[in-house]
């Protein structure tokens with residue numbers, strides 16, 4: 001059992017609440033001592049008070065026990081209060097560390113690990129650790145009781161004590177051995193449950209596609225297979241956990257039988273008193289209950305260890321993109337962006353860009369065109385340092401982006417990406433996310449520039465209207481315009497539009513493009529688009545193919561070169577003509 005590792009890990013989060021932990025252990029030991037003393041008191045009650053008919057001593061013992069019982073109740077209630085504070089403090093500490101780590105991890109991590117899996121760490125795994133903390137305190141109490149009972153049993157009769165002790169040692173060691181296997185299997189179970197959570201999450205998000213393409217039978221079939229796989233892992237893991245719980249109980253039955261028989265013979269031969277035998281038996285039965293409770297709690301501890309293993313994997317993740325220790329603040333952009341022989345792949349199978357070199361001057365209106373998957377968005381990902389190049393460098397005014405802080409770079413960029421992400425808060429706050437210090441006036445100006453102001457005023461609560469989960473209460477076009485306002489409100493030196501007008505109707509798009517043309521005069525604009533007609537407004541066009549630039553220049557230059565761009569332009573014109581024919 002990786003108990004030592006678990007305790008060390010847990011200690012990182014317990015450290016700020018060490019005094020509470022010490023109080024809880026002290027409370028556990030006090031309760032254990034009290035329980036054992038009650039059991040032991042029977043010897044004196046029987047041998048010194050009942051048999052010799054000493055009523056004064058009987059009353060004295062009962063009064064003493066009564067006083068201790070009141071203290072026991074008081075300490076118990078206080079301990080319960082401390083335990084709840086302790087548990088939630090430690091659990092929140094773990095949650096906080098995980099959340100902070102998530103904020104710092106790179107996009108590479110989010111591409112590799114599924115959302116469901118990560119959410120599972122925050123829900124199921126945290127719950128397991130919470131249980132292990134609660135049952136861990138019970139385990140301490142029970143271990144204390146077992147220790148006190150064993151000492152008292154030895155003091156009553158060492159031979160009977162020895163028999164009980166040997167049995168007890170076996171009861172404790174046997175589950176530790178099986179516990180190792182149980183921990184590993186429980187870890188696999190947690191993993192499998194994470195996968196199931198992920199499948200459900202993905203299914204909920206993609207319900208429209210599932211329905212449209214009639215994928216229900218396929219998804220149900222796949223889910224049934226996943227459940228079958230879960231069943232196998234579950235049975236193994238749970239059975240090992242139950243075995244850990246069961247074995248000590250079975251062993252103890254035989255220990256108890258031996259003690260009863262030998263003890264009875266010893267009493268018969270006057271080696272021990274009746275009080276000693278009764279007290280010993282009560283201690284033994286109590287010990288049995290302590291061991292039962294101890295072994296019942298162990299699986300929770302094992303599950304907690306497995307959950308902690310998964311959480312520590314998450315916490316040990318190293319961000320692919322990090323600020324260098326001596327990272328500088330990137331000065332305000334004034335001259336050029338340069339990609340110098342940049343090579344970047346998402347993985348060995350997923351190629352990004354290959355030997356990419358280009359220059360974008362301050363004030364340029366640049367458009368990237370190319371077939372789907374050519375690497376256009378990858379350039380944006382590298383420019384914003386969501387990923388760092390494998391080879392080559394990206395320079396802002398001659399400064400390598402890897403030597404600057406990510407924050408100082410991103411502060412200069414306004415990005416409107418293909419997939420608009422809105423937060424479940426008001427329209428105003430969603431726009432303000434672009435620049436947290438923006439005044440209400442600045443938010444409204446950005447909304448006007450993005451041609452969304454008039455629409456916002458028609459909403460029931462205007463700018464204070466909630467947009468719903470992921471902006472679900474707005475249309476795709478409205479969401480895109482709010483995202484554009486969010487990018488504009490930070491008054492960026494570089495505005496990046498990655499298919500930013502793809503969800504708009506032609507009239508709205510024309511309005512926004514006019515706005516973009518206007519604001520492009522004061523800043524650098526980088527546009528990625530499939531609508532090749534947008535390239536007309538650029539002073540420089542880059543044509544991408546298989547992650548590399550195959551041509552660049554103005555619209556007229558590229559048409560003259562008769563390459564991919566000319567073909568794309570021709571195809572687009574043919575498409576438009578066909579649409580016109582269809583409309584007429």
Ligand SMILES: Nc1ncnc2c1ncn2[C@@H]1O[C@H](COP(=O)(O)OP(=O)(O)OP(=O)(O)O)[C@@H](O)[C@H]1O
Nearest residue numbers: 111346350351352371372373374375376377378379
């Ligand atoms: N997050 C990612 N993880 C792994 N591979 C990725 C990721 N994003 C893009 N890719 C891969 O990198 C290549 C380039 O993708 P990219 O999104 O840059 O193309 P694009 O030209 O913007 O395409 P589109 O016009 O369809 O948006 C593709 O093969 C794609 O599968």
